[in-house]
Amino acid sequence: MKVLVPVKRVIDYNVKVRVRADGSGVDLANVKMSMNPFDEIAVEEAIRLKEKGVADEVVVVSIGVKQAQETLRTALAMGADRAILVVAADDVHQDIEPLAVAKILAKVVEEEKPGLVLCGKQAIDNDMNATGQMLAALLGWAQATFASELKVEGDTALVTREVDGGLQTIKVKLPAVVTVDLRLNEPRYASLPNIMKAKKKPLEEKTAADYGVDVTPRLTVVKTSEPEGRKAGVKVGSVDELIQKLKEEAGVL
Amino acid sequence: MAVLLLGEVTDGQLAVDATAKALTAARKLGPVTILCAGAKAADAAAEAAKLEGVEKVLVAEDDSLGHRLAEPTAALIVALAKDYTHIVAPATTDAKNILPRVAALLDVMVISDVSGIVDADTFERPIYAGNAIQTVKSSDPIKVLSIRTSTFDPTGQGGSAPIEKVDVPAATGLSEWVEDKVAASDRPELTSAKIVVSGGRGVGSKENFEMIEKLADKLGAAVGASRAAVDSGYAPNDWQVGQTGKVVAPDLYIAVGISGAIQHLAGMKDSKVIVAINKDEEAPIFQVADYGLVADLFQAVPELIEKL
Ligand SMILES: Cc1cc2nc3c(=O)[nH]c(=O)nc-3n(C[C@H](O)[C@H](O)[C@H](O)COP(=O)(O)OP(=O)(O)OC[C@H]3O[C@@H](n4cnc5c(N)ncnc54)[C@H](O)[C@@H]3O)c2cc1C
Ligand SMILES: Nc1ncnc2c1ncn2[C@@H]1O[C@H](COP(=O)(O)O)[C@@H](O)[C@H]1O
Numbered sequence: 001m002k003v004l005v006p007v008k009r010v011i012d013y014n015v016k017v018r019v020r021a022d023g024s025g026v027d028l029a030n031v032k033m034s035m036n037p038f039d040e041i042a043v044e045e046a047i048r049l050k051e052k053g054v055a056d057e058v059v060v061v062s063i064g065v066k067q068a069q070e071t072l073r074t075a076l077a078m079g080a081d082r083a084i085l086v087v088a089a090d091d092v093h094q095d096i097e098p099l100a101v102a103k104i105l106a107k108v109v110e111e112e113k114p115g116l117v118l119c120g121k122q123a124i125d126n127d128m129n130a131t132g133q134m135l136a137a138l139l140g141w142a143q144a145t146f147a148s149e150l151k152v153e154g155d156t157a158l159v160t161r162e163v164d165g166g167l168q169t170i171k172v173k174l175p176a177v178v179t180v181d182l183r184l185n186e187p188r189y190a191s192l193p194n195i196m197k198a199k200k201k202p203l204e205e206k207t208a209a210d211y212g213v214d215v216t217p218r219l220t221v222v223k224t225s226e227p228e229g230r231k232a233g234v235k236v237g238s239v240d241e242l243i244q245k246l247k248e249e250a251g252v253l
Numbered sequence: 254m255a256v257l258l259l260g261e262v263t264d265g266q267l268a269v270d271a272t273a274k275a276l277t278a279a280r281k282l283g284p285v286t287i288l289c290a291g292a293k294a295a296d297a298a299a300e301a302a303k304l305e306g307v308e309k310v311l312v313a314e315d316d317s318l319g320h321r322l323a324e325p326t327a328a329l330i331v332a333l334a335k336d337y338t339h340i341v342a343p344a345t346t347d348a349k350n351i352l353p354r355v356a357a358l359l360d361v362m363v364i365s366d367v368s369g370i371v372d373a374d375t376f377e378r379p380i381y382a383g384n385a386i387q388t389v390k391s392s393d394p395i396k397v398l399s400i401r402t403s404t405f406d407p408t409g410q411g412g413s414a415p416i417e418k419v420d421v422p423a424a425t426g427l428s429e430w431v432e433d434k435v436a437a438s439d440r441p442e443l444t445s446a447k448i449v450v451s452g453g454r455g456v457g458s459k460e461n462f463e464m465i466e467k468l469a470d471k472l473g474a475a476v477g478a479s480r481a482a483v484d485s486g487y488a489p490n491d492w493q494v495g496q497t498g499k500v501v502a503p504d505l506y507i508a509v510g511i512s513g514a515i516q517h518l519a520g521m522k523d524s525k526v527i528v529a530i531n532k533d534e535e536a537p538i539f540q541v542a543d544y545g546l547v548a549d550l551f552q553a554v555p556e557l558i559e560k561l
Pocket of ligand 1: 013037038124452453454455456478479480481482493494495496497498499509510511512513514515516517520530531532533536548549550551
């Protein structure tokens with residue numbers, strides 16, 4: 001079985017994001033970019049499936065600007081076999097919407113015929129939490145979102161999902177789209193020799209036009225603004241003072 | 254303008270608070286029909302009909318809808334969609350599972366976690382873990398939105414909307430429910446509680462976490478946790494507060510042994526009053542706390558429990 005893993009290049013999760021003063025978006029100049037953390041978990045899971053003999057090939061795909069090559073190389077260094085870059089924008093500030101990403105991914109799936117697509121649950125830049133579900137819809141496949149456990153059993157997958165009330169386990173028919181949550185695994189670091197090896201692994205470059213997908217956004221960004229700030233309050237010296245303030249000043253007890 | 258609101262139905266019961274908060278947002282867009290779907294949904298529909306300002310309640314009952322699986326629920330919504338300009342749901346894990354599937358089937362974008370309604374086409378939503386607020390205008394004929402419940406007050410009761418049965422599309426059989434692991438609890442639900450007490454990695458162990466639970470019980474509060482506490486096995490996953498967990502905005506949020514990473518702040522910084530207990534006076538949580546207590550939690554928390 002082939003496993004396809006879509007990976008997104010995003011601002012590193014440790015970076016304090018700054019909104020541009022003119023409201024046109026967030027500042028991406030000289031900002032550290034990394035693979036979306038959920039996608040690292042998806043890549044890790046795919047590699048483990050290969051190590052267990054369940055998968056025979058792991059293909060990673062990224063859609064966006066040319067620089068997403070670096071993200072794909074990281075995935076190759078972790079252990080993916082092959083990468084596809086779909087160039088869909090020139091400007092790093094242009095985010096491709098989940099619907100367009102899902103349409104391109106659906107075309108990639110048509111060509112590659114994977115038995116499983118492992119997506120991240122959410123991209124930590126747009127926080128949309130949509131692409132995997134949209135891809136499953138376009139393909140008419142089953143979906144299992146927010147996975148914290150995944151077992152492939154023949155032509156089905158048993159997936160435990162993190163939901164509001166606790167955990168839900170479902171069985172989906174393969175091929176399917178699974179989106180991964182934080183607790184699924186802990187991604188490995190790429191070793192230096194593997195980083196060197198990754199440079200020689202195949203990375204195919206395509207464009208959105210090659211797939212005939214229109215990536216024009218459906219949502220126009222009117223403006224981007226800073227959230228209302230929250231000021232630090234006061235330090236209290238003791239538990240007694242805390243209780244007194246909560247009762248008398250804040251009125252919440 | 255006409256709005257279809259997916260009621261939050263779990264095991265035949267309506268989650269009234271989440272549904273009523275999404276209803277407040279939905280009513281800004283036009284007359285609202287609430288859809289209650291499930292293996293059993295009649296009781297939920299009766300509850301939904303009592304919410305203020307609801308035009309109509311649709312009830313869809315079928316075994317295939319029993320465990321909120323995405324495929325049958327999305328198919329049902331798509332079958333109803335042509336009569337509506339907006340399809341809305343509270344931003345729960347169920348809705349986040351279902352709505353993007355609905356949107357793709359309708360060839361429109363989904364707009365997740367809406368925190369503000371500017372007009373019928375224009376919405377505000379947080380991005381980058383709430384470090385920026387984006388205002389977006391949709392050009393799609395049908396808008397599919399999930400509503401961040403922590404930013405809307407629930408609508409009141411007092412309605413008496415008519416209830417209508419709707420047909421359920423044939424099941425696809427793509428997925429099958431196996432089991433739910435839900436911890437029963439007498440505590441208030443995390444996203445609707447007036448007080449939340451959360452523990453982080455500083456709490457140190459699952460046994461120590463009982464101290465956090467004890468403090469919560471003393472205050473009639475819900476219990477939350479940081480990701481580090483959940484990953485370390487001190488607390489179950491459904492207690493996680495943050496960018497990728499639950500978003501809460503109680504009257505009082507008490508963070509114990511939590512450093513205050515942006516991913517955690519994303520889930521609680523709209524709380525009315527924030528208290529932080531941390532032994533590190535430099536911890537970033539103090540930058541958002543109204544009342545900060547620099548102390549060892551193993552002393553401060555038992556003392557709090559005793560003195561409250
Ligand atoms: C993609 C992604 C998504 C994430 N989503 C979330 C999310 O939704 N929610 C979330 O919470 N995190 C999330 N995180 C993780 C986040 O970045 C932090 O790692 C996490 O919040 C840290 O948890 P913590 O504050 O409990 O632990 P730490 O950062 O380790 O802080 C522990 C604190 O306890 C204090 N402490 C220790 N001992 C004591 C004592 N005896 N008395 C008093 N204080 C003490 C320390 O001073 C310290 O400040 C996410 C990360 C990523 C990459
Ligand atoms: N531009 C992209 N390129 C590759 N994968 C993507 C892209 N955007 C989203 N994805 C995938 O979809 C997941 C969810 O993203 P989102 O729906 O944007 O929150 C991510 O974790 C990725 O696995």
